Amino acid sequence: MIKFGIMALHLNSENKYVNEIASRAASFGIECFRFIPSQINPVTMLVTGHRYDTERSRWNAAEFPIPDILYDRCFYGDDRHSKQCIPIVSWLKNNPDITFLGYGLPNKLEIYEVLASSPLAPYLPASKPVSLPEEVLNELKRHRKIILKPVNGSGGNGIYYLEVQKEGILAKTEKQGNQVNYLFSIKSKLSRWLESLLTKKKFLVQPYLQLxxxxxxxxxxxxxxxxxxxxxxxxxxxxxxxxxxxxxxxxxxxxxxxxxxxxxxxxxxxxxxxxxxxxxxxxxxxxxxxxxxxxxxxxxxxxxxxxxxxxxxxxxxxxxxxxxxxxxxxLPHLQEELFSAPLLYAKKIGSAVQKERKRYNEKTLSN
Missing domain, CATH: 3.30.470.20 (ATP-grasp fold, B domain)
Structure with missing residues (x-):
């Protein structure tokens, strides 16, 4: 049976999605686990997490070896726990005995650099990294309306819109579903605000598109x-x-x-x-x-x-x-496809891994 682990920063993260996957796992010949990266014991290489009980349709606390195939659903922030888990996940991805469903993408700037040198370049808003207030102000002077995006952001978090207006520079962002506006009539105040922003995170700047x-x-x-x-x-x-x-x-x-x-x-x-x-x-x-x-x-x-x-x-x-x-x-009629897709692909790569290990074992036994 293929051992399939869903990895997140919190055991109840994306609970409905994870439960839907786990409830279908056995029908694909898959045993399902969920755990937090920081709960791996580096000495015993055992994980403290949950194993899905198909008969009772529930998760049970358990200790188990790191599953063969991992589904990475870790969403990192700037908190201490995220910083603790990032190197652990990186270590797992470099472990030849573990296969990830998908290995993820780097930050927005690295993705942009790859796409910008491909046939997809004409479809990209011009993007450049900024680390100083003066760099942002130059782009604002050039385009009048710009967007600041965190290089490592996701979910729209930490995005700022800046616009030159008669009264000064308007800055807008959205926090917890509410729009927050700042109006800077004095350039020095805007510079101090930008400096505070840019020292906390890495940002890239883009001209604003009227979408x-x-x-x-x-x-x-x-x-x-x-x-x-x-x-x-x-x-x-x-x-x-x-x-x-x-x-x-x-x-x-x-x-x-x-x-x-x-x-x-x-x-x-x-x-x-x-x-x-x-x-x-x-x-x-x-x-x-x-x-x-x-x-x-x-x-x-x-x-x-x-x-x-x-x-x-x-x-x-x-x-x-x-x-x-x-x-x-x-498109609610697609839910069965969406919940089964990770299991179908896990079964494919799991079978390939098992065949490879069998061939390797046969070779070593014959020598």
Whole structure:
């Protein structure tokens, strides 16, 4: 039986998703575990976590060897526990006896540098790292409206919008679903605020793109790509995320709502609709290939696409640990596919690992 471990920073993280996977595991010939990286004993190499009891449909506390295949669902912050777990997960990924469902992606800047040297370059908003207030101010002077994004951010957290106005510089961000505005009429105060921001995290700057609907609400397209049981990339679904009026984020965590992509695109002018759909289809084939040519193998990708009113298509973000809310809310009939997908792919790579070990053992026994 394949040993499949779901790894997170908290045992109850993504509880519904993890439970749905675990309840189906036995039917795929898989035994399911969940654990926190920091709960691995470096001496015994045993993990303290939970084993799923199929007969009773519940998790039981248990101690067990590190599972053969790991599904990494760790979402790191700036907290002490995240910093403790990062090197442990890195160590696991370098262990030849452990296989990850997907090995994840590096930070936004490294991804940008790879994509910028590929055929996907025309679809990228120009991005550059900034570490000094003067660098941000120069970009603001040049573009009048800019976006600051954390290099290691996810979920829309820590994104700032800056705009030159008559009264001064407006800075906006969203925290816990609420918009927070700052207006700096004095340049020195803005510089001090930027310096405080830039010393806490690494940021990149982009010119602001007008990615809003006819009601001035930010919106984008979220597409979920995954590998199937044969290891081939396929599109699970695409949905529209729409944020609050005059907001800067479309993320559901920032108060956005999800809707089917088809319902939106069918309202677009037919000639523009065909162009957008063709561009999207082409991008979604190229993106995984470009990424896996430079980085370790992946299992899934959340692709965020921006579309301007004139039909220009932009790659906004790529996430190797995507959520499923947008797809489940806009295309609820796909839930069985989404909950079974990790198990189907785990079964494929698990069988390959077992065959490889069997061949290796046969060779060593004959010598």
């Amino acid at each position: 809003t609907d006819d009601q001035d609400r930010p919106f984008d397209v979220r597409v979920l790509l995954q590998k199937d049981a044969n290891g081939h990339w396929l599109e699970r679904g695409r949905g529209i995320r729409t944020g609050k009026k005059d907001g800067i984020l479309s993320n559901l965590s920032a108060g956005g709502v999800a809707a089917p992509f088809r319902a939106w695109v069918d309202k677009v002018d037919p000639s523009l609709k065909n162009f957008i759909c063709e561009e999207l289809d082409e991008l979604l084939v190229k993106i995984p290939a470009v990424l896996e040519d430079s980085f370790m193998p992946l299992f899934e990708l959340g692709v965020d696409i921006g579309i301007t009113k004139d039909g220009a298509v932009w790659i906004l973000d790529l996430n190797s640990k995507p959520g499923r809310k947008v797809i489940l809310q806009s």
